[in-house]
Amino acid sequence: MLKGSIVAIITPMNEKGQICRTSLKKIVQYHIKNQTNAIVSVGTTGESSTLNKKEHKDVILSTIEFADGKIPVIAGTGANSTIEAITLTKNLENSGIYACLSVVPYYNKPTQNGLYQHFKKISENTDIPQILYNVPSRTGCDMLPKTVIKLSKLKNIIGIKEATGDLKRVYQIQKHTKKNFLLLSGDDSTALEFMHLGGNGVISVTANIAAKKMYEMCKYALEKDFKKAKLINNELMPLHNILFIEPNPIPIKWAAWKLGLIKEHTLRLPLTPLSYNSQILLKTILNQSKKIL
Template structure:
């Protein structure tokens, strides 16, 4: 089981929008140094929606090669086509990913039965640990806890990223499936509290810019040290908010550029963070002590 702070890694890009492989390699090394426990490559924050298949798998390949077993690598392989999700997941498995993260099919808005059949089909097709990903605010579809409970008995389904930010619902989910799959937070603002309730880690946007703090906070929460965990995450409270001041990953990519970790490259239809939002992001970075 993968535990702790799992960064939803932003994908560095050059000014023309192509993947910056050199910056990507440096980011992976930095996360190893900072104590991050795992990397999610090409999830939402990694701009999976606008990378073609070759670029997508190229990023996954680079992260796996540079990580070299020093931390876990989880490949984002979700799609709103079940066939495409199977193909991406199989490719990630062949590259040596430790697990795959599969977002709920977006836009076509399947029923709960459709969600069950989608995830079951991928799990039966590819023998790699798979983490379900429910983020209704982004996808337009909400996988109910009862559906997750049905999937908990399916071989290869190892966990779920719950990005609802609803602690009551998350606690119910842990009670329903926590003995059969890992529950991960997908909401930085509430992640530590969910871990203290029994979640196994946090798939984090904030960890892109404050990896050591987030790793230490998760470690403390997993050890049951609520006071230390809350004190650490409080240092990033403003970051948890402002990194969503515009659509993710717009703010976090600008923040990483401000920190000198990557350039300002981002792919349309996303654009560079607006001038008006920059002072708030900069102030949050300074308040956390990472700039």
């Protein structure tokens, strides 16, 4: 089930910086309506790094509540402390969560053996399926394919979100892992090519505001109809690019607010509001993309 267009949803907040359940419910319903294949709650795009532990759990549980079994929910439960990652994961047992997305430990810069031991320890302490998340641009540490392959042999590690943009890794990992090991892109702009090479889908930022088109693009790609998928992806490419004009989730939160999907575009420090010049550029692309939003 965890294939195709998987959205990494934003975490909506009110003007005081508190979690806005009303907007969160609206977002989840938007994705159900537009056939998004699954939701990642409290990932990078969901501002996991600025939520406290109670908020982290509450947002995930609220997402599960609003999904009401109509769309699978994946929880972001990674941390740079192995013990904390285990705790975040175990807090969600029997919650109805479909899987967990666990990021490579950031700041510590562990060795490849340290990465293996970290994810192995998490796997040993839960039965919830685990999806690895490799994003060196944010963590300062790159989990190499050989480590991913080794981890894929553990009982409940079911896939990886690979956000390096290195398309050679699709083949390198796929060649040495079991057939049903999930390969998910973490980069919207190269996601179609990633799928063309054998990937199973994308955990997407763009899908926050272009859910239907992202679903259709991934659907055609999984059906091997890359001609139709490419036509849609060409329409989406300006969004893929502009939504990273400033660090994620700054632009996507502003865009979702501008399109009426959330009430406010509040962020928490050290994230700051989208700059005026970037607003002008993003607004232009949103206007040009009206037909697909």
